[in-house]
Amino acid sequence: MDDVARRVGVSRQLVSLVFRDQAGPSADTRDKVLRAAEELGYQPDAAAQMLRRRQSAHVSVLYTTGSPFEQDFVRDLYPAAEEVGLVLVLGALVPTRGEQETVEEMLGYRAGAFILFGNNLSDGALRRVTRHVPVVEIGKASAASGTDQVDTPGDRGIELAVDHLVELGHREITFIGGPDLRGAVRRRSGYVRSMKRQGLGDKIDLLPGDYTEEGGWRAVRQLLSRGHLPTAIVASNDPTAAGVAVTLLRAGLRIPEDVSVTGFDDSWLSRLPYLDLTTVRQDTAKMARLALRAAAERMGGSQGPGRVITVAPELVVRSSTSPPRVSEPKRLQVRNDGVGRRSTTDA
Amino acid sequence: MDDVARRVGVSRQLVSLVFRDQAGPSADTRDKVLRAAEELGYQPDAAAQMLRRRQSAHVSVLYTTGSPFEQDFVRDLYPAAEEVGLVLVLGALVPTRGEQETVEEMLGYRAGAFILFGNNLSDGALRRVTRHVPVVEIGKASAASGTDQVDTPGDRGIELAVDHLVELGHREITFIGGPDLRGAVRRRSGYVRSMKRQGLGDKIDLLPGDYTEEGGWRAVRQLLSRGHLPTAIVASNDPTAAGVAVTLLRAGLRIPEDVSVTGFDDSWLSRLPYLDLTTVRQDTAKMARLALRAAAERMGGSQGPGRVITVAPELVVRSSTSPPRVSEPKRLQVRNDGVGRRSTTDA
DNA sequence: ATGAAAGCGCTAACAG
C-alpha cells in the first residue's frame, strides 16, 4: 500500500480512502491510485482490514455442499450481501470434517453474524455459535433461543401440493418424509392435515425419507414391494422427488401418467427439463435478502428476541403431475431393471 | 486472550503457545489454559494470526458449487489439508457474481496458494491469480504457465470406457462432449482414437455437450429425432450421463438393455443406486492429497517450472452397461412423455 | 517457563 502511495505521490491514507470508496479523494486521484494498484498488483489485505476496523462486515455461511436448495440459496446470498454491504465467508459442512471443527474455524474468522441452514448443525454446535455471534437460521426452527429465522412454512407448502393433487382427482397419495428434525415434522404435519381436511384421513400413507435421492429410491422400492402403488407421491424435498421419479421410471412406470410426483424447494434439480417436477417454491432470492437484512440489523447492534420471518410457499406446477388414470394400471407386473439389486451405496 | 491468560495466571505468550500446539507449556498448564478458553469462549482471531505470521497457511479453493465432481473433491481436500497442516478457504464461483470479483476477494485473504478446477476460470482471471500466488490446477491443462497441475488424463479414461463397450460387443457408440475447453478436447480425442483403434472409425458420432445434465438431455433429444439410436452412449462426465440416462428412460427405453451409458468422474451422482452408472473414476482423494502436497511445496518456497502430476483413471463397471441386444430394438416408436416439450430451462 | 518490546498492514482520529 505504501508502494502504491509512493508511486502516485500521495499519502497512504488517501489510498486507503480510495479502496474503501470513501469521500475525500478527487475523481482524478482515485483513478491514478486505482491504476497504480492495478499495475503493482496491489490488493488490500483483508486480515489487516478486519483487524483494524473492529466491526467486521463478514457473515459466515455454513452450508451443506450437496444440497441443491442450499446451492441455490448461496447463489442468491451473494447479490443480497452486496445490497447491504456485507461479505460472505463460506464454511462447507462436509462429511470428512466434524461440524465442531468447522464451527470453530469459522468463529476464528470473527464474522459479525452467521447464517445457518436448518438443522445442518447439531444443537451443541449451534449453541457454540449463538454464544458468540448473532445467528440467522434458514428453513427450520431449531430449539435454539435468540436466533432469527427465515422460513417458508413447510406445512403450508405441502398442503399446497396435496390440495393440487386432490384437485386433479388423486385419492391415494403417499408422503415421503424427511429425517426427524423440526422442519421435516412440519412438512409431514401439513400432509396429514391436508389429507384429513380432504376427507382422506384413512388414506394417509407415510414413508420415511432422509432428504436425499437415495431416500426417494428406498421409499419407492418399499412401495413396489407392496404390489400396489399410490397414484401420487408427495416428497418432502426435490432430491427425494428426483429419486422417486427416476426409480419409478426404471420400474417401467410413467410420470405423470402412472404416478404423479411432487417435490419441495423449486431448486435447479426440479427444473431439469427431463424431471420437470411440480414442486413447492421457496423463494430463495427473497429469503436470502431477508436473512442478510436480519444479519445486518443484528450486526448493527439491534437486540430484541429472535424473530421469525416467514416467506409464503408457492406451488409450481410442472409436468410431473396430472390427473390419475381412471383404471388401475394394467400391468402391475413392473419391470425390474436392476432397481433394487443393490441394497445400499458403496464406498 | 489476555483474559484467558489472566484467568489461568500465566502470560499471554504461554496461551499463544498452547493454541499453536507448540512445545513449551507443561501438560498441566495446557489443560488449564484450554479449559479457561472453553469457559470464556475464547477462540484465537484468525485475522490477527495471519497478520502476524507473515506466511499464511491458507489455501484458497475456487470451485463451482453445482459440480458433483468438485463437491467430492472439496470433501477430500479437507483431510488432505489437515495432513500437511494447511487450512482451506472456499471461494464459490456462482453465476450471480463475476469470477473477477471472486478472485479479487480471495486474493485479499492472502492465501499462500490457490487450488483451481480446470477452466472454471477464464484465462484473464487465472493470470490475475498466478501473478500473486502459486496455483495448482485440477483436471485440465490451461495455457497458463507456471502452474502445477494434478490431472487424470481424460483421453485415457474415455478410452477405457469405449474399450469396455466394444468388448461387450457395441459398435454404435456415440460420444457426448463437453464445452470446448482443453479438458473436454482430450476426452473427445480419447474417444476418436479408441474408435479408430477398434476399427470403428466410420462409426464415430460426436455430439456437443456442456458438462451438465441438461446437455445430456439435449443430446438425447437430438439422437431421438434421428429415429435411430446407438447401442451405447459415452458421456464426458457424470451429470451429462445422468441427463442422458433419465431422458432415455423417459422415452421408454431401458438401461442398459436398450442403450448402455457411461459417465466420467465416479462422483456421488454416478453412485446413486437408481443410476448406478458405469463410469471412469478419478481418484479424488489421491488427487486432493497430491494437490495439497504441491501447494505446500510451493508455499515452502519451491521454485521450478510447473509440474504436471498425473493420476491414472480407472474404469468402474456398474449396471448401466451390458452387451447390446442382437436385434435392433423392436419398437423404435419411442414414447414421448413430455420429453422435449420444453426447449430450454426456465428462469 | 515468563515478561518486555516490536511490529504485521491496515484504519481512525486529529491537527494541519
Next chain:
DNA sequence: CTGTTAGCGCTTTCAT
C-alpha cells in the same frame, strides 16, 4: 487533501 500518532490481536525475539 496530507501527515502524524496510535493501535487492532496476535506472534516473535530476546533477555530474564
